[in-house]
Amino acid sequence: MLITSYNPTQLGDTLIAILRPDVAEQKIESHATVTRISDAKTGDTLGYNFFDVSKTLGTLDVNGQVHLTADQVEELNALLTANDFEAELVVDDTPKFVVGHVDTAEAHPKSDHLQITKTDVGTDQPLQIVSGSPNMQADILVVVAKVGAMMPDGLIIWPGELRGVESNGMIVSGRELQLPNAPQRPGALILPADYQPVGEPFDFKRAQTLFTA
Template identity: 50%
Template sequence: MLITSYNNTALDDTLIAVMAQDTPDQTAQQSGDITAIINGDDQVIGYNFFRVSQWLGDLNVSGGIQLNANQVATLNHAIEEAGLPGQMTVDDTPKFVIGKIVSFDAHPDSDHLHVAKVDVGSETLQIVVGAPNADLGQTVVVALPGAMMPDGKIIWPGALRGVPSSGMMASARELQLKGAPQRRGILLMPDTFKPGEPFDFAKGEAVVAAQEA
């Protein structure tokens, strides 16, 4: 897993790289313009690259960024030159995909949550959902574990009211799609979209426009 983000305005030419979830006992090891974040098992779970433009040039982005193989190799060389542990691995798998709700049951400890099984093509995930419009058989947008939402939140496996949940069914508002309604509810996609298909944000905006017309 490799999640990277860049915001020059807020963080002043710093690239944040996340490879695993934060832990309470993590420590930091810095060398030059690179800081390695290390968990209690001595595993590197992330890096901060300060003045990253010295390695990657100008990054004309704000928010999540997907590094290509050459960029990752360049940063790995910088990590090695700095004498820091670990290496990053390219991760180009889609993190926002189309899903199909194949089972939908009441949550055992909630009157408004449901426990869904969602086919995302390569596997079926269990996702706890509280959206009022979620139901069996719907085609939805799933943010997989490791997805970075447009607001910077990272989706990790977890549990809601004691029930494991892996991923999130997203609303148009959470995806920050143009024209997204400001009411609660997941984004429902036409059944022409198939489980496992990478979610195209432009097509999502077209769906929103059609639904709100």
Template identity: 55%
Template sequence: MLISSYNPAQAGDVLMLVVNQDQGEQAYEQKGQVVRIYAVKDQATLGFNFLEAKNVLPDLEGQGQVFLTAAQVAKLNEALVAVGFEAELVVDEEPKFVVGYVKEMTEHPDSDHLHITKIEVDGQKELQIVCGAPNIAVGQNVVVAKVGAMMPTGAIIWPGKLRGVESFGMVCSARELHLPNAPQVRGILELDATEYPAGRAFDFAKAANLFTPAQ
């Protein structure tokens, strides 16, 4: 997993990378212009911050989550080795926001509003996702934020449990995706299956025209 964020307006020329989910007590060590964040318990690397990132990646651009190419990841690994860290970064080109098809849905045994869904995503993979949206139903095409997705707020989607049931992603509403003119109401975004076939990456640019401005 490799989740990358670059926001020079807020954080300066710092590229922030997440490679593992946060766990317990954390610590950090700095070598040169690279900071490694790791778990105290088992020393596992959780992420890296590259200070003065444009010295390593002159072509780096973005305001939020960025998607690094294989060539860029290779340069970052070279920079890690140069300062004395291991080359731990692995390129991740798998789409994290995809169109999913709701195949099954059952009621949560310990909730009056949660649903346990089985959703088919890219690669014909099937994810179990617990969802509380009142309008979710079998047969819908929906937007799924998979594990490793970074929401527009900066929150990262990790595996979790809701009332004791495992969940591996999130079914998104238009407002959670920060789509222009999105209705400010509860409920997931239901997509037209012809325009947005299941199994494909969700097209944010295309979806920017889903809602017309309020008159």
């Protein structure tokens, strides 16, 4: 997995690359303009900070998540190698926000407000997603933030558990997607039944007019 972000106002000319979720015990190693953050127990790379990254990738006209091309990832891997790190970055261009269909929604055995859904996202197996949306039900079309998605507020979606039940992804609201005029209250964004085919990347541009003022 590779999630990258760039926030020049807050962090200067630094690209943040995230490969795995944070852990409590971390090891930090810096060579020149590259810093590696790893799991102190397993040695697995959690991420990298690339300082003065414009010298490698040129100007990044982005403030937030960066969707790197294969060529840009190759340039960063070359920079890692030049600084005695492993060239381990792999481009990830699979869509992370997709249209899903909630096939089933059942009450969570340890919660009075959570539901366990089986949600079709166009793959061989539906995703099991635990949802707290008050309007959750079976047979609705929704937007799914898959594992590896970065939400507009910077939250990253990782595999997890909610009260002991595995959850892989998040069924999101218009508010969480920061869509114009979206209701500022909890509740999944329920799309019209024929809005987009299941499994297609969610069309953010089209969604700008989903809610009227």
